Each structure stands twice: as structure tokens, then as C-alpha cells.
Amino acid sequence: MRDNPVIVDQLSKIYSVRQRRGIFRSEKGSVQALQDISFEVQPGEIFGLLGPNGAGKTTLIKILTTLLLPSSGRVWVNGFEVSKHENAVRASVGCMLMGERGLYWKLTGRENLEYFGALYHLPPAARKRRATEILNWIGLVDIADRTVETYSSGQKMKLAFGKALINDAPLLILDEPTNTLDLPSASELRSIVRQLNEQGKTIIYTTHIMAEAELLCDRVAIIDRGKLLALGTVAELKASLRWAKVISVEGVIPIWAVEAVRSMADVEQATRTNKNGATQLTVVSVEGSEILPELIRVLTQNGANIQKLSPQEPTLEDVFIAKTGRSLAEDTRVR
Numbered sequence: 001m002r003d004n005p006v007i008v009d010q011l012s013k014i015y016s017v018r019q020r021r022g023i024f025r026s027e028k029g030s031v032q033a034l035q036d037i038s039f040e041v042q043p044g045e046i047f048g049l050l051g052p053n054g055a056g057k058t059t060l061i062k063i064l065t066t067l068l069l070p071s072s073g074r075v076w077v078n079g080f081e082v083s084k085h086e087n088a089v090r091a092s093v094g095c096m097l098m099g100e101r102g103l104y105w106k107l108t109g110r111e112n113l114e115y116f117g118a119l120y121h122l123p124p125a126a127r128k129r130r131a132t133e134i135l136n137w138i139g140l141v142d143i144a145d146r147t148v149e150t151y152s153s154g155q156k157m158k159l160a161f162g163k164a165l166i167n168d169a170p171l172l173i174l175d176e177p178t179n180t181l182d183l184p185s186a187s188e189l190r191s192i193v194r195q196l197n198e199q200g201k202t203i204i205y206t207t208h209i210m211a212e213a214e215l216l217c218d219r220v221a222i223i224d225r226g227k228l229l230a231l232g233t234v235a236e237l238k239a240s241l242r243w244a245k246v247i248s249v250e251g252v253i254p255i256w257a258v259e260a261v262r263s264m265a266d267v268e269q270a271t272r273t274n275k276n277g278a279t280q281l282t283v284v285s286v287e288g289s290e291i292l293p294e295l296i297r298v299l300t301q302n303g304a305n306i307q308k309l310s311p312q313e314p315t316l317e318d319v320f321i322a323k324t325g326r327s328l329a330e331d332t333r334v335r
């Protein structure tokens with residue numbers, strides 16, 4: 001049973017915090033960041049951890065990489081229990097956490113990689129070779145001998161990703177690696193992640209971007225407010241919404257028209273987002289209902305100008321909305 005690369009068993013984490021109450025007073029409190037989470041990651045998969053800001057993703061990753069201890073529950077990484085065999089766990093994972101803040105800005109890109117190679121006890125020749133290999137891979141060879149402080153934030157992010165590869169570990173744990181990357185760089189990084197996966201590496205990939213999880217991950221765990229809401233392949237998660245119909249409406253849609261749609265009897269959810277200057281309304285209807293004629297009537301009566309109306313395949317976002325009754329904070333980055 002202990003042979004999966006990651007086993008998380010009834011994990012909870014509570015942070016103690018002090019809250020300020022006036023200038024001289026503060027009060028002890030606590031934050032439940034993870035609550036009774038269990039799952040296993042299988043060898044060779046890209047496992048997505050998906051959740052909005054504050055869901056508990058980074059906390060979970062810090063526990064997996066021994067930077068934090070669990071409050072309760074047990075966790076095994078590559079067969080080692082995190083609270084007992086810290087060094088063995090660390091040696092067996094490649095980790096990208098804190099992005100660019102995990103780099104030495106006064107060292108060059110190459111020196112950073114060689115330095116972290118030395119921490120993993122790679123002999124000098126091997127770490128030089130490995131650093132060059134990684135720099136080629138992530139496309140930073142041309143600037144490898146400049147200090148990191150002169151890098152753009154995207155270049156720093158790529159180097160931080162490269163750092164996770166230095167010890168050639170069988171398990172890679174990446175915390176929002178495409179954060180701050182532009183479109184082409186993000187998709188380049190995902191393609192390197194895919195290649196590494198094809199070479200046999202198991203990958204845990206954290207993101208709050210639904211589309212990214214859909215594109216990349218074999219299985220996805222959706223977490224929200226410290227709880228595991230759903231776990232499965234993207235197809236399985238979408239199939240859990242088979243009962244619902246999702247209709248997308250584009251056009252000029254005033255807020256009161258959205259309210260009117262929400263109060264329709266057969267409408268489960270209506271979420272309004274902006275898409276290329278137009279408003280997009282995503283309407284999820286309850287089981288077996290046919291709401292189209294009524295939907296059009298309600299929208300036009302409330303002054304909406306409908307430009308496009310189409311039934312949709314449910315997305316992971318729709319699954320999230322169905323499970324929480326909330327939309328993820330709108331992500332304006334398009335990838």
C-alpha cells in the first residue's frame with residue numbers, strides 16, 4: 001500500500017495566528033488550512049491540485065516537501081513518511097515553491113543551478129553538465145552567465161522551474177509554475193512538463209487556472225477552503241455534471257437581466273464574465289429542463305442584446321461552481 005509516490009491520509013493543518021486588536025492588544029486565533037484530506041498520486045501521472053486563492057494548495061505542498069509539519073494525519077512521499085524521514089523525502093523530490101524568491105539574485109542563472117546541484121551532493125563535473133542541460137531545455141542559455149537580478153520575472157520563473165530539475169528526482173512538485181509567465185512561455189513550460197512526464201516522472205501540478213488543469217493533468221483534485229471537493233480525471237469530473245445543461249450567452253447583458261435569469265425556476269446557476277469586451281453569461285439549468293425559450297424571453301425583456309447563444313460542454317469551472325455554489329475569482333489571464 002505504501003508504494004504510490006504520494007499517499008496523503010486524513011491530513012489536517014491548523015495554523016496558529018495572532019490577530020491584532022488595537023495597538024497594544026492581540027488575540028490568539030487559528031486558521032484551518034487543510035481539513036481531513038486523503039488521496040494518493042499514482043506513478044507516472046500528472047496530478048493537478050486545483051483551487052482558488054487560499055484553498056490550501058501551498059500548505060499541502062509545503063507538507064509534502066517537509067517544510068511544514070501536519071497538525072494531524074500522515075503523509076508518505078516516495079515511501080518515506082514526511083515527519084520521520086525529512087532528508088530522504090527531500091532527496092527524492094524536485095520542488096518549485098515560492099517561484100523566483102527561491103533563487104539567489106546576486107548569482108548568475110548557471111551559478112544558481114550549480115549551487116543547488118552542490119546541495120544535492122552532485123559532484124562538480126556532473127552538476128556543470130546538468131546545469132547546462134537544464135539551461136538548454138528551459139531556453140536560458142543566452143543569459144545563463146548574467147546575474148539573476150537582471151532577469152525579467154518570466155526568466156526568473158523559468159530558472160526557478162529549472163532548479164526543480166537539478167536532482168533529476170522521480171517526483172516533481174510544482175506550485176503554480178506558470179504564474180507571471182506570458183502566453184507562449186506558459187505553454188512552453190507546460191510542454192516541458194509533458195516531456196518530463198513522458199520520460200517517466202510523476203508530477204504534482206498546482207494551479208488556480210481551470211483551463212490549465214484541463215489541458216495538462218491526468219487527474220485533478222479540486223480543493224476549496226481546505227477541503228477536498230472532488231477527485232478524478234477531467235472527463236470523470238465533467239461527467240459528474242451530466243445532469244446539467246450548460247448554455248453560454250454572449251452579448252450586451254445588463255446586470256438586472258442576469259438577476260432575472262438567476263430567479264428563473266429551472267436555473268441552477270448564472271455566472272457573468274467578460275470575454276473580449278462582450279459579456280458572457282454561463283447558465284446551468286437543473287436536470288432535464290428545457291430552458292432555452294424562457295431564457296431568451298427573460299433576457300430580451302430585460303434589455304439584453306443577445307449576439308450568440310450556444311450549448312456548452314461543461315468545464316472544470318462549471319464543476320467547481322456546481323460543488324461550491326461559487327465561481328472562482330475571475331481570472332482575466334487568457335492562456
Ligand SMILES: Nc1ncnc2c1ncn2[C@@H]1O[C@H](COP(=O)(O)OP(=O)(O)OP(=O)(O)O)[C@@H](O)[C@H]1O
Nearest residue numbers: 015017031033052053054055056057058059060208
Ligand atoms: N503561515 C501562515 N500562518 C497562518 N495562516 C496561513 C499561513 N499560510 C497560509 N495561511 C492560511 O491558510 C490558508 C491556505 O493558504 P495557502 O497559501 O495554502 O493557499 P493557496 O491555495 O496556496 O492559495 P494561493 O492560490 O493564493 O497561493 C489561507 O487561509 C491562508 O490565509
Ligand SMILES: [Mg+2]
Nearest residue numbers: 057058059175
Ligand atoms: Mg499558493
